[in-house]
Amino acid sequence: MDIQFAQLIVNGIALGSIIALASIGLTLTYGILGLSNFAHGDLITLGAYLTLLANSLGINILISVVIAAVGTVSFILLSEKLLWSRMRCIQAKSTTFIIISIGLALLLRNSIIFIWGGGNKNYNLPVTPALKIFGLNIPQNQLLVLILTVAAILALNYLLQKTKIGKAMRAVADDINLARISGINVDKVIIWTWVIIGSITSLSGSMYGLITTIRPNMGWFLILPLFASVILGGIGNPYGAVAGAFIIGTVQEISTPWLGSQYKQAVALAIMIAVLLIRPKGLFKGTNI
Secondary structure (H helix, E strand, C coil), X not given: CCHHHHHHHHHHHHHHHXXXXXXXXXXXXXXXXXXXXXXXXXXXXXXXXXXXXHHHCCCCHHHHHHHHHHHHHXXXXXXXXXXXXXHHXXXXXXXXXXXXXXXXXXXXXXXXXXXXXXXXXXXXXXXXXXXXXXXXXXXXXXXXXXXXXXXXXXXXXXXXXXCHHHHHHHHHHHCHHHHHHCCCCHHHHHHHHHXXXXXXXXXXXXXXXXXXXXXXXXXXXXXXXXXXXXXXXXXXXXXXXXXXXXXXXXXHHHHXXXXXXXXXXXXXHHHHHHHHHHCCCCCCXXXXX
């Protein structure tokens, strides 16, 4: 295999790791809450900037990631209290939810610009040499991103399959009314769902900052690959979203020598359109939490 091609695949896996975690959060939002959240990309950005804030105060980067997750979850729970729960109470239409999520995305992005400015930022981390593996240059941060992604996916799988709250989440995803009749505390499940979504979404933003510069619109430019991954893997299926994310991330990176990096979004869009035309339900069965 050509070294340059193999290097692109490695870069694609790193990007796919970021998209994978973020797309899990997006597909859980839809599968359990029935919400197509266009603010999801900006929640990724929020996680990255909160990590930057903690790190700039001299806090260890891993501890900064945890602090950022707490901050992101707090913002999401506030949004649930002020927005989403009220919209569910009045049985607002899906269009209303989408419009509100777009407004929330704009609020987040402009608040970040107001606080941190519009320039690029980087974590305060020591420069580490890339690892030489089979002739490939693999930055240590990319390896850390992959390890954290695998650990987070395994932890999420255990939570969904083995714990009481995970089983309740799966029941709500299957049929929320039946779950409520069966005695499941749906409101509690919704809160726990947001906590999980906020944690993994913030983590994806923190990790994205490890492999690239941080900027206010970084999450917005990820939203199309995220939706493409969710659709490719089957809407509502977190495991399918992971598979779709690695496919999208790898294909985007492989396409750069021929199309240029500026057309990565177009590649994700083309894959999403092709899947919708050929297999609208995605490669895997949707809503399979």
